[in-house]
Amino acid sequence: MSDESPLIRSLRAAVAAAPEDVPLRLHFTELLLAEGRHNEAVAQAAVALQHAPGDEAVRDLMVRAMQLPTVGTPPPAPTATPPEAAAPSPATDGTQPPAFDWAAAEQEVAGVVGPRFAADPTDAGDATEAPLTADGSGDPADASAWDIDAPGDVRLADVGGMQQVKDRLDAAFLAPMRNPELRKLYGKSLRGGLLLYGPPGCGKTFIARAVAGELGAGFMSVSLSDILDMYVGTSEKNVHDIFEAARRQAPCVVFLDELDALGAKRSRTQHGGLRNVVNQLLTELDGINAAQNEGVFVLAATNVPWDVDLALRRPGRLDRTLLVLPPDAPAREAILRYHLRERPIESVDLGKIVKVTEDFSGADLAHVCESAAEYALLDSARSGTVRMIGTKDLLNAAKQIKPSSESWFASARNVAMFANDGGVYDDLVAYLKKKRKL
Template identity: 75%
Template sequence: MSTESPLIQSMRTAVAAAPTDVPLRLHLAELLLGEGLSEAAVAEAAVALQHAPGDMGARTLMMRAMGLPAPAAEQPEPTPEKPRAQEPAPEVPAAPAPPTGFDWAAAENEVADAVPPRFVTPGPASTAPEAPLAADGGGDPGDATAWEVDTPGTVTLADVGGMEEIKERLEAAFLAPMRNPELGRLYGKSLRGGLLMYGPPGCGKTFIARAVAGELGASFMSVSINDVLDMWMGNSERNMHEVFETARRQAPCVLFLDEVDALGAKRSRMQHGGMRNTVNQLLTELDGVGGANEGVFVLAATNVPWDVDIALRRPGRLDRTLLVLPPDAPAREAILRYHLRDRPIESVDLGKLVKVTEDLSGADLAHLCESASERALLDSTRTGVVRMINMKDLLGAAKEIRPSTDPWFASARNVAMFANEGGMYDELLAYLKRKRKL
């Protein structure tokens, strides 16, 4: 075992005096790595990550210490090792820059005899989504404002793992007529439409909306109540009008109204006249008098469809509904593959993991993978020995996570049973009977 130099011992004393000083601890980790003490360097980097979870320097240093390449954009310059007095440092040729990302398949082939496989049964990989399917809990609302429009993306329904029934319904009721404008004109079908997606949070409604835009080759525009609501009288209605005008200028465009229950709540329950006027403006814009909405496809999402004003679901507005349920088995496998793709794992039996995660939403599955990573990281920190994430970590995390969809189903059950006017919730009732939740 290598003996620590006086410099490292001094640095340890300084870190002990200031344990929350992340740069000081990372400097100690660099010195340890330079002396070939990789495990000690990983332990220090792990503690630094506990104090600063988003520190890219700590993350990159830990990956170097574990022998994993950092992404090209984050690859730090190596710290030259100080040559010892008794022997000159040899000249080391500069290594070529590593490719962006990490080729797990090539790495597994190179170390197949020494390192166990990442997954128990490799098999043909399921189609993984380009982004987490937990769009509502993990979607991509982020930094876009009401006036920003995304160009046609490459994400399509093929990138949505599983959920074949939802894809078929979207194709039959929404996409097929939009893809065939000539037939639409022949049968008098306007190139406009509205679809209301509802279901428990975190199940991918936002991601599906982006996939629909990709299928149509249309621009994508996401709008929430924060983009529209204004404290000054008349500004909210003006903002709503500008949102639709922007979508019309960008046609063909998918206009996604997120949390539409906030934008179009039941007017009968409103005490404030300003919000009532905003809902009236939304209804007017959806009508698109004179064919103004030609080429504008309105998709809306809500967790509480029973709070949406009934006028929004009138024919010609959001006249079609789609229930988005927790991901099925193929979808759960795709989501788990996506969230484990860049993590150091070994011998993961995805089939078993899929079985024990039934009823979990996409957001729950993302949280499961994060929790399993924390288990392995903390264990490596305590023992000082770096190890991979294994099935024990994943199964342990799965036992601790309760489906976040349960409270939603508890509320939806009563509505579906006692307020199912017009059969809007027939599909939800069928699902509840199938899952024996009635």
């Protein structure tokens, strides 16, 4: 377009920078018509019409652009019709000009702009699609609207260390599920609930995904934001729809994250909506009958199990409890290797790092690697010479970071001492005694 005037070039750039500025596009279209660029004028008018379909100025400009001859089309040859035989003009006979054919105009510019509206779902080609709700989110009554991840490749073998946790999971939860003949012999139902608790950042969610992988089951992660709704009754319906989706696609693991928020003690809950959510959750865990929840495995995680409503933990619901502690030495080494795998390191002695990071959570170890990388980066920027991350950087980072689990154990100690009714927290008591914190 080397023959363009500077004004046209400037306006073309301005329109590209502000595509929704209809007055600017109209001005650009007028200049294109004045310079005889009729095809471009039609395209620009069509885009303007797409942004402002009811604007009379835009429609008039489209009419003018479409009625002018296109580039490369010679005007019709004049005839010898005498003036007195010519058709009268609208000004002289009082009639209106024929209506503009918008359908033909739309066909002509179809290759320039796409359709303004999506296809009607009632059309033959979309007859199988369900209509959307007012907010465009789909039919809330359709349980398939909830996302269920396909069985993943994560297994317990991918969880570094933590052999005691794996053994307890296998004995109490996984072994009966893997052996259908034995399960049938002993009358074990294909359902169950497990509550994972412990300090934050210790891998409870990852373990839940590993359990789903071991069972070859789908995985659905549910948090408070997925359930709560401002309208009365909708939160309870969300809980029901979640379990209905899991039942339809069984086997499925439903993972209730931050259970203390979803299932807080009703005696301490002031908000009626939250109490109703707990009631609905209890109903879904029980099912109308025992067979209804066959193949639905409910796993939950919390940092404060003592704040969870006691009814959720009675037999037949989340009746098994598993303490997930900070990673042991093999697990810490695996976590450090994972977070250092794509960083420039040199001669890192992981054994030293593992020794000084006892009681560190997985999140703490990730923070150690991030801080060590910051030290090396800052040193490289100041010296002008790039260097690798070394053992010294990691040790310095570990010294500056306090284990986040310490505050959790400080509060858990009181529960272990004074609220261990029925031996629910015996594992926690044993660990605190081993660490001489009790």
